[in-house]
Amino acid sequence: MxxxxxxxxxxxxxxxxxxxxxxxxxxxxxxxxxxxxxxxxxxxxxxxxxxxxxxxxxxxxxxxxxxxxxxxxxxxxxxxxxxxxxxxxxxxxxxxxxxxxxxxxxxxxxxxxxxxxxxxxxxxxxxxxxxxxxxxxxxxxxxxxxxxxxxxxxxxxxxxxxxxxxxxxxxxxxxxxxxxAEVPGRKKNHRGADLIGARLRGARLRGAVLRGAYLIAADLSGADLRRADVIGADFRDADVRGADLTDCLFLTQAQLNAAKGDAMTRIPSTLTRPGHWLS
Incomplete structure (x- = not known):
């Protein structure tokens, strides 16, 4: 918890x-x-x-x-x-x-x-x-x-x-x-995508659309998810160790709780670091 x-x-x-x-x-x-x-x-x-x-x-x-x-x-x-x-x-x-x-x-x-x-x-x-x-x-x-x-x-x-x-x-x-729109460059669109177990370590997903994406057990360690729209995305067992979720759009506490992070994972100030994450 x-x-x-x-x-x-x-x-x-x-x-x-x-x-x-x-x-x-x-x-x-x-x-x-x-x-x-x-x-x-x-x-x-x-x-x-x-x-x-x-x-x-x-x-x-x-x-x-x-x-x-x-x-x-x-x-x-x-x-x-x-x-x-x-x-x-x-x-x-x-x-x-x-x-x-x-x-x-x-x-x-x-x-x-x-x-x-x-x-x-x-x-x-x-x-x-x-x-x-x-x-x-x-x-x-x-x-x-x-x-x-x-x-x-x-x-x-x-x-x-x-x-x-x-x-x-x-x-x-x-x-x-x-x-x-303020994020420079082309943004990736993974809306509703099946990314179960996907290897996205260090991925540049800043400003990406991940609405409703299945990120179950995906490797997002070290990924840049700043200003990514993650409304409804399934983060169960997703590895977000060292990932930057600072300005994720519509990220909820429940999504964080479902993921696996650590002390290096950056999260929005309105949410709290889950107690089961690695220190």
Missing amino acids: PEKRELPVLNAAAADLRSDCARCFGLCCVALPFDASSDFAVGKAAGTPCANLRDDFRCGIHHQLRERGFAGCTVFDCFGAGQKVSQVTFAGRHWRENPVTARRMFEVFPVMRQLHELLRYLAEALEWPQARTVRGELRRAFDDLDGVTRGSAEEITGADVPAIRQQVNGLLLRASELVR
């Missing part, structure tokens, strides 16, 4: 876009299903509490998740959706109180998580000076989407998430292009 320290927020509006387990009722440990695999020691069905969930809604093996076979938990991020559902949508009522409340919470949480992920990306783009020409659109999109997340349970589950995602992604891509 990442080391705990105070981090600067992306901007004032993004303060609630980081998960706060103390304000959540363990929704990711109950609402979501997972199968027994290399990421989870055992499987469970959706709506069934994980065996490691305590009565106080905390994880009983939080500091031993990787050692106990639950690495998948360490790379999950709800982007603050858990506390939004727990404290705003359901006003502090938890799923143990009532079966009807439980069912509705478990339906809302996955939708809220997708919406909060988009909010997190919008919040990041709002900070980029290079994207000032689209800042008004970004701001409106953020405010509109934030309004959706503050609706009733029925309004949230009724949201057309694919349509919202398509609209927001188009705006995020425009913002990304404005930032990457």
Whole structure:
């Protein structure tokens, strides 16, 4: 799990876009299903509490998740959706109180998580000076989407998430292009590429498009990924030792947690170095 320290927020509006387990009722440990695999020691069905969930809604093996076979938990991020559902949508009522409340919470949480992920990306783009020409659109999109997340349970589950995602992604891509345009030379486009196990040691990927790329177990050691757009890229077991991720666009903590880095890996100031990385 990442080391705990105070981090600067992306901007004032993004303060609630980081998960706060103390304000959540363990929704990711109950609402979501997972199968027994290399990421989870055992499987469970959706709506069934994980065996490691305590009565106080905390994880009983939080500091031993990787050692106990639950690495998948360490790379999950709800982007603050858990506390939004727990404290705003359901006003502090938890799923143990009532079966009807439980069912509705478990339906809302996955939708809220997708919406909060988009909010997190919008919040990041709002900070980029290079994207000032689209800042008004970004701001409106953020405010509109934030309004959706503050609706009733029925309004949230009724949201057309694919349509919202398509609209927001188009705006995020425009913002990304404005930032990457400042990188000199021709930029590589690996959008959605299968780069599983690829040998990219020392690769010059500055300003590249890696949106949705499969970088599972890829060797990115020493690579230059500054201002590369990595939204949705799969970094599971990717070797980023000595890589420069300083100004990666849309890089999340979950992506960092999934990768294998070291003390020489350069990361954005808004993220924290995972505790399992080599020193």
